[in-house]
Amino acid sequence: MSDTSSNPDPHEFDAVDHSHDHHEGSYLEPAGGVWATIKQWALTKDHKKLGVMYMFAVLILFFLGGVAALGVRAELWEPVRYKTTTTVNDQGETVTTQEVTGQIFNVGRPKEEPVTDADGNPVLDDNGEPLTETVRVYNLQTGNETYNRMFTLHGAIMVFMVIIPSVPAALGNFFLPIMIGAKDVAFPRLNLLSWWIYVFGSIFAVASIFLGGVDTGWTFYTPYSTTTDADHWRVVYMITGAFILGFSSILTGLNFVVTVHKLRAPGMGWFDMPLFIWARYATAIIQVLATPVIGVTLLLLIMERLLHIGIFDPNLGGDPVLFQHFFWFYSHPVVYVMILPGFGILNELLAVHAHKRIFGYRAVAFASLGIAAVSFIVWGHHLFTSEGSLAATVFSALTFLVAIPTGVKMFNWIATLYKSSIVLNTPMFYALAVLFLFAIGGLTGLPLATLATDMHLHDSYFVVAHFHYVMMGGTIMAFVGGLFHWWPKMFGKMYNDRWAMVGAVLVFIGFNVTFFTQFFLGTRGMPRRYASYVDEFQIWHQISTIGSYILLVGFLIEGAVLLHAMIAGKKAPPNPWGGMSLEWETESPPIEHNFPHEPIVKHGPYDYDEVVPPHWDPKDYPLPEGAPSHHEPGHH
Amino acid sequence: MSNTAEKTFDPTDPHGFHAKDTHGHVILSPMTLIGVLVALIIFTVLTVFASRFEVWLSEAFQWEIPQSVNVAIAMSIAVIKGLLVLMFFMQLRYDTPLNSIIFGTCLLAFGCFIGFTALDLFTRDSIDRARSGEIKAGGLAAAHTRYEQVFNEKTGQWERRKVDISVLGLPVAERAKIRERGPDEQRVSAHHDEPAPLPTADRTVRLTGLHLFAIHDEHGGDGHAEDGHAEVQGDDHANENQDGHADDLAHDPGG
């Protein structure tokens, strides 16, 4: 059947010809010379180009943040120890030497020291002034400070510059308009602005790192963030960077809400949208409603730091816990900005690579909105140890509400896989990995939501493991799975599935080795954000560090596979996987305006039991033996 | 979900926007606009009058009206004015319901924000002995300083002095005492339970990049920070940093 047909212009009074009958090239076609191409990309209003640029920026920053994490893990290979040894030298004097072991970041701090001769007298220069030299002073503190800067760098980059824009801005920008059959987002110029704001904010934040780093932790809690490094502007740069990045997030979210409301293709009702769009829509609502609060919070924090206005300063009557409320009113909902689009991708991966209708479409769609709604009333669980007992009790009770829509989604996905035609390729492997890892991440959230157990686990490695299972096992895994799923569509090239699987398996193993050990560390009392620990923990830390380097190898292989595909992959057909949603109905890579004509939607995104996927050649993507045929309508 | 598209699809109106065309291009009559403006001005006069009336009552007759009444009147009038602006000037009354829903959602989020934050911060007396008045602020407070002008009764001059911010949290009589003793003793008294204080370098307040006020300048003498001490202060500040570093190195709190 014909899935796209020319749409008679319903608004003839506008007398504008919307049809693009002439042949259009791929969006990747260069504009001519090198400069023309650079200008074409830098000033593009095309959502696809912006999505690709976001994607590469995110991947580069992911590498930077990952290197910081590897540094943190390397430091934790051995506990930091201060060894005092007393020896008797040749003259019979007792000499005490102190030595720091287990510190790899001890780069020292420069200090001016007077130069002395053999007798200990100061050496004078030509003008008679005492000569000084710069020596580096190594001690316990400098190494620990570097460690603090490392984990702050890791956290701030990964949260503000990688995970938040990863799926929402990169894949969202590329696929949201295509999947609803639109030519572009509602406000393309705003989209371009949003990209440049992202670049500008990232430059601010990364600059603070190259100027020496920030040691406040990504949460910028007062009074660390208002008192540490008070003689430097680095913390202000970092906070300003996060402040600017917030605008990018708001504008993207705003743009997508309007796009979903106004630009769906004819025939696409709310319940004909792919579930990725539902998830992205719920995300956009959170972005619009929560991000302004981090704006005002960081604004107050900058003022607090520069002018000491005292809103968060107990000495002037302010309240540092108020900062925590302000911060988490944004940062808890933003946790769902990170995970919801990951869930959205998961829907697409499961439906396409298992060739089955998503079980309980409406339940999954409303669960996205439900998670978005609940996200605004549970932030207090980040403050269990600092807030009042009444509030903590209320927040604990409310936090369990999150489990309901999330559980609905998990069960529906598992039901989707039941009796489906699973093709175990790389995207499917990532989808199954997300199901497995997110189940662990989600279930370990429950003891953290329980007030009594949280008192023990708060700020321990249990929390670290929990949110890495959710953020990395959920979002990053789904993001990488999405990249493998859509890479043929984005660049029109197929990748080597065998090597991609090797990388994926390594990532999966490395991830679990790295983070599952941290549950044990946490329950045994290892607090987060410390460079040192008691000797009993060393074996767990070493296993975790080994895992992190397996993870590195896995991601390097995945990166190589994707880059190789871009350069030397064989050409991808329009619909390599047999998908049903609209992005598979256009060319790979898509043409400049996405579709030759405005598509009219005549089937749902998951109607595998009723319709043969468009442009699908089963030779490209053989289904497993005995898979239900698509040619029998009504088969369930 | 697959059938819905086929049964009710109208190519001239793909989303059914025009089927329920209650919004769009409303032209407000001048009388409506002027009427709303007049109402807004009247309500402004009313709320200002209510406020002044209360002040007058309190000054002339010492009739203190409870603050809740004051807040209730002012906020109800503000809400009425806000609704007028939203409904007529911003045309929500004539607009598609979607825009009202969007605005309502944001008010809901605002309600959650203020409600839950207040729930915590207003019920803290039960665990926070400082909030319930049992103890007074200490901790880092001792390190924070600011200037205060005090009138020197002997010389009849205004004098600038460094005061300890933590002093400000105390009753006036105690503040006077502490001013005589000096901030350092206050620091000790605030920490009577605690062992040795942390290294001072960690606790010094430095104004990042903004040197309007010299924290370290014990007695400013002429009393006004604007009087051009910027350069001197900058130098002092640099010294202080070096001292701070030296302190850090000397202490090594041990991880």
Next chain:
Amino acid sequence: MSTIDTESPSAKQPLWTRMTHAHHFRSHDEEFDACKIGMWLFLTTEVLLFSGFFVAYAIFRAMYPEAFRGGSHHLDWRWGSLNTAILLISSFTIAYSIRCAQTNNQFWLKFNLLFTAFCGLAFAGIKFALEYGPKWAQGKRPGILYDYPNPVNESEPLWWSVYYMATGTHLAHVLIGTAVIFIIWYRATKGMYGPKHYTGVEITGLYWHLVDLIWIFLFPLLYLIH
């Protein structure tokens, strides 16, 4: 967003009759609706931005009622009322300018826009010259900069922090709004707005009304409650 149709035979017609909608929208109405939804979403972000100040105000007012009462007495209700009146009138004029665009009343469209912009400047002038300036000079400053010799309450610096942050952010919005209205006025002088095309005036109007709306709440909270 909109492009100008220069090839039409009616090129001598006013500019607004030649404005077409962006190519990815199906009609002018759809673009108008989209812009309005987008602006309303943006307004929600503005409200939530200010919600931080309102929350800080509520919390600290409850914690230090004396300091806030004392601080409120330092503000002159007359300047506050004048500024309220200025903003309300400017809100009226920009609402009227939308009507003028809809009825193709070009002179009053431009007049009302210009009047609104000057109201914004007047508001900022009063704020700077008659409120911030003298208060800052007297030492009524936020936080650690506070230097007023006889405070009523120890926590008064906090009141000034809330006051300066809330009104300062509001003032920044007034100034941005004024700049945008000047741009819209300039476009109106080119004949860009008329019955078929007035999206710019409409959404700028929405923004300006929100600035007014926030002041409607800030004014009693800061000046009138004592």
